[in-house]
Amino acid sequence: MQAFRWGIFLANLDPVIGSEQGKTRPVLVISDEQINQILPVVNVLPITSKKANRTIYPNEVLLEKGIAGLSNESIVLCHQIRTLDKKRLIKKFGMIDSSDLKKQVIETLSFQLGLEK
Structure with missing residues (x-):
């Protein structure tokens, strides 16, 4: 069983429309691992240099x-x-292991979605 959550993968994000982040680039998988093992899709955040x-x-x-x-x-x-x-995930670079960094991503994502209000 491959772990996905907190993994950074190279993914093909094309085709896109407008201001959507595109190209083949790293992404961070953020969806819950129990769901990742059931569904053929994952929720990701694109990464840019x-x-x-x-x-x-x-x-x-x-x-x-x-x-x-x-x-x-x-x-x-x-x-x-x-x-x-998951077919868009080309290869795995590695995992985010730092609990502080995971917390920062969760807090930033919560800010983006307005969940802390």
């Missing part, structure tokens, strides 16, 4: 270089929540 002087917004989480196999400092885009068929 951090450019120099790029502002990190309140609905984004910074990932340091090397976390879960990422080769660059990166940003988790909590405002770009997607549901993907």
Whole structure:
């Protein structure tokens, strides 16, 4: 049984419309593992490389270089929540193990969705 939650996978996000995050890029799986083992889909947050002087917004989480196999400092885009068929997941880079980082993603996602109000 493959674990998905908190895993960072390379995924094909195309085709997209408008401002949706696209291309083949890393994504963070956030859906509950019990559901991941039952359904053919997972909920993900796209990840983008951090450019120099790029502002990190309140609905984004910074990932340091090397976390879960990422080769660059990166940003988790909590405002770009997607549901993907598992067939879009190309390969697994690694897992987020830090409980502090998991908590930060959950809090940022809750902020984005207005769940803490």
